[in-house]
Amino acid sequence: MSALILALAAGAVVGxxxxxxxxxxxxxxxxxxxxxxxxxxxxxxxxxxxIVTATSFTALCAHARTxxxxxxxxxxxxxxxxxxxxAAGAAASxxxxxxxxxxxxxxxxxxxxxxxxxxxxSTGHPPTVRxxxAAGxxxxxxxxxxxLGVGGGFLVVPALVTVLAFEMxxxxxxSLLVISVNSLASLATRGATTAGADWPVxxxxxxAAILGAWDGKRLAAKVSGTxxxxxxxxVLLAVAAWMLVDALTP
Numbered sequence: 013m014s015a016l017i018l019a020l021a022a023g024a025v026v027g028x029x030x031x032x033x034x035x036x037x038x039x040x041x042x043x044x045x046x047x048x049x050x051x052x053x054x055x056x057x058x059x060x061x062x063i064v065t066a067t068s069f070t071a072l073c074a075h076a077r078t079x080x081x082x083x084x085x086x087x088x089x090x091x092x093x094x095x096x097x098x099a100a101g102a103a104a105s106x107x108x109x110x111x112x113x114x115x116x117x118x119x120x121x122x123x124x125x126x127x128x129x130x131x132x133x134s135t136g137h138p139p140t141v142r143x144x145x146a147a148g149x150x151x152x153x154x155x156x157x158x159x160l161g162v163g164g165g166f167l168v169v170p171a172l173v174t175v176l177a178f179e180m181x182x183x184x185x186x187s188l189l190v191i192s193v194n195s196l197a198s199l200a201t202r203g204a205t206t207a208g209a210d211w212p213v214x215x216x217x218x219x220a221a222i223l224g225a226w227d228g229k230r231l232a233a234k235v236s237g238t239x240x241x242x243x244x245x246x247v248l249l250a251v252a253a254w255m256l257v258d259a260l261t262p
Contacts, residue, residue, distance in 0.1 A: 023220030031228020034184030080185030090193035093154020100158030101201035124248035
């Protein structure tokens with residue numbers, strides 16, 4: 013199968029995840045770029061950030077139109093994560109890849125387990141934003157974004173649901189704002205690797221992901237938050253197990 017077809021297929025899946033779940037794009041894009049398209053881990057994380065930045069911004073616009081973005085909380089998360097994301101992105105290049113892959117898998121699995129726990133009942137009104145909680149959580153997630161080369165949506169969504177008691181649809185929309193900002197901050201520290209990016213693969217991958225994000229947005233409007241949460245958790249657990257086995261296999 014040609015690289016173009018693989019890039020288009022993988023991009024569609026990544027976009028669908030971002031549009032419907034508000035995250036999961038990088039956690040799916042990185043393995044696809046490595047195992048399907050032959051990218052090195054370093055090149056894959058950089059390419060993933062490029063793809064997810066463009067796709068998440070597109071999906072953010074779609075969710076904003078339906079009022080599913082909590083701008084105040086999202087801004088706090090994003091602002092708190094900018095410097096940690098940039099610093100961790102610079103440090104990531106000095107760490108052995110198996111350590112990064114293992115950390116990626118463990119964090120994804122923990123996020124999935126937390127998503128499977130029963131959520132707090134929604135009151136139907138936007139929750140009160142706790143600035144300290146939002147800023148502290150945002151800083152931690154920003155650091156993980158830079159370190160692991162992911163947009164961070166697969167961590168932001170659980171954090172918004174469990175820490176700030178967001179309903180799932182608002183968590184999905186707001187996470188896209190945080191993903192866009194964190195991904196840009198992390199990309200700023202990877203200038204050397206973006207210069208040699210494989211654009212003939214990245215461009216169609218990104219285009220398919222953007223189109224998939226619109227389909228994902230429509231899917232999110234038709235499916236309950238509980239089901240979305242379970243699907244999100246199942247995807248995270250599967251990818252975490254795959255990457256952990258790969259990291260620990262000689």
